[in-house]
Structures are given as structure tokens and as C-alpha cells.
Amino acid sequence: MIQRVQTLYMLAVALLGGVASFFLNLWVDPDGKTIFVRHDIFMGIAFYASALLAVLAIFMYKKRQNQFVVNRLNIILNLFLLGFFVYRSLNLSGENTISEKGIGMLIPVFSIVFLVLANRAIKKDEDLVKSVDRLR
Numbered sequence: 846m847i848q849r850v851q852t853l854y855m856l857a858v859a860l861l862g863g864v865a866s867f868f869l870n871l872w873v874d875p876d877g878k879t880i881f882v883r884h885d886i887f888m889g890i891a892f893y894a895s896a897l898l899a900v901l902a903i904f905m906y907k908k909r910q911n912q913f914v915v916n917r918l919n920i921i922l923n924l925f926l927l928g929f930f931v932y933r934s935l936n937l938s939g940e941n942t943i944s945e946k947g948i949g950m951l952i953p954v955f956s957i958v959f960l961v962l963a964n965r966a967i968k969k970d971e972d973l974v975k976s977v978d979r980l981r
Contacts, residue, residue, distance in 0.1 A: 849970065854963035855899045858956045863896030869949035891926050895919055895956060909971050913964055920960050927953040
């Protein structure tokens with residue numbers, strides 16, 4: 846059913862990846878230019894893919910196992926994004942010039958947390974359905 850709690854979690858992931866990532870800055874380079882997701886096409890594609898996978902998983906509510914797998918793929922995609930941001934933040938110079946890390950770098954972390962919570966709720970629903978089928 847579409848009104849379950851995992852839908853809210855996946856909707857939060859879709860909003861984080863599809864909307865918030867384009868308004869929150871990722872970092873400020875040493876020249877003072879603020880970098881957003883829209884400045885790098887590959888990061889934009891990755892965030893849009895994460896949002897698209899979350900929306901796709903929302904509408905797969907009749908096939909809970911497939912929904913679970915799509916969420917795991919989304920977790921892997923967000924782990925790649927997180928790895929890229931960690932690599933990028935370690936390469937940003939912080940000693941000689943002033944550079945700032947933006948709040949947008951935490952979007953994959955929040956997405957992963959929401960996707961894990963959604964997978965827990967999906968697993969709980971699947972266990973409930975299996976227990977009801979056992980009683981019949």
C-alpha cells in the first residue's frame with residue numbers, strides 16, 4: 846500500500862536527491878566560487894538517479910521484494926556519492942587557503958539512513974504477510 850511508513854522515507858530520499866541537492870551548496874573552492882550540484886553534470890545525474898530510484902520504489906508497493914532490491918541499489922549509489930564527497934573533501938585545501946565544505950555533502954548520508962529505515966519497514970511488512978499466510 847502506498848500509505849505505509851516506508852513511502853514517507855522513500856519520499857524524503859526523492860526530495861533530498863531531486864530537489865534539496867540543487868539548492869544546498871557542496872563546497873566553496875579556493876577562488877571563492879560556491880559549487881552546487883548543477884555545476885557538475887555527473888553529480889547531477891547521480892542525484893537524479895537516486896531520486897528516480899526512490900520514486901520507482903514507491904510505486905513498486907505490490908512487489909515488496911523488488912522494492913527492497915531497488916532500495917539496496919539506491920543505497921549503493923548513495924555510497925558511491927558519499928565516497929566521492931569524502932575524496933573531494935580530503936582534497937580540498939584547508940590550510941593555505943580558506944575552503945568550506947557545504948551541507949550538501951551530507952545528503953547521501955541522510956539518504957542512506959532513510960533508505961535503511963525504509964528497508965526495515967518493508968522487511969517488517971513482509972514478515973507480517975508471511976505470518977498471516979502461515980495461519981491460513
